[in-house]
Amino acid sequence: MSRSIRDQANRLFVEGITPSRTQHRLKSVIPAHAMTHLKTFQDRYRYYRLSTLSEHSKPSVMGRLLVESRLDVGWDSTTYFSFGFEVVDGAPQIGYGGPSGVFKVGITTKQLLHGMNRDPSTFIFHWDATYKINSMAYPVLICGMTDPGDRFHPVAFFVIGEESTDEYEWAMRELMKVYEAVVGSPLKLDYVMGDAAKAPIAAMKNLPQLGIKTLLMCFYHCVACVNKRLGAVPQNVKALVSKHMFMMHYSRSGVECQQHWGAAKAAWSACEVLDTKDFVRYFETQ
16 A cells, blocks of 8 residues: 555544545545555554554553543643543543443543533533434433524533433533533533433433523424324324424424414314324323
């Protein structure tokens, strides 16, 4: 593999591009007679991600990286750091399953945390599990916020071994601690949005010091739960439900939303299929 091909391949590997896709992308700039075999790309991929990106499964090495990246007040604002664990005899107490507890660790930067240092009434804090694409790996809990311009800003990332109330509450407590350490003031949230799971909501209710005023459900999860509840119903029934859900979703005020909700209850109660499924009561209690 020539240096030119290697350098171009390395840049793609950093982005998570697979060896076969990397080879395919380089076909537009590398002549066919000079193109490296796929096996060579695969070997380079494994070597580069091991030596440069530290992608391997050695707990001792990963533990050392966590200790080295632990929060240091002298670091610049864009350098990532790990948090959420103590160091005993040079080893991070992150939990390895069994008696040592559930694996838990957080990652962020000072700049990401400072992005949330604003009036809590001007943003919605998000944390949910809509990011998951791999059921074989540890879940990654993503925390972020949406500003008035409808732009999403990540705040912190957590790798957790389980998704129970204990893990969610731990994550939020650790975020509160690191936020106060970096920003210098306690974290306050007015609006919090999560998925349809009970664990994140229960965790938030255990943290009154956050000052949360409203707990919201992600609209994607709301639609998913409704579709699950409806099951195999006629298309016109699904259309009736969707119509009123979207009218409520795009309401511009609480008063308008209540008006749409009143219309929805009347329309849904008049539908025999929905009445059989006790849909109005189900929707209202979610």
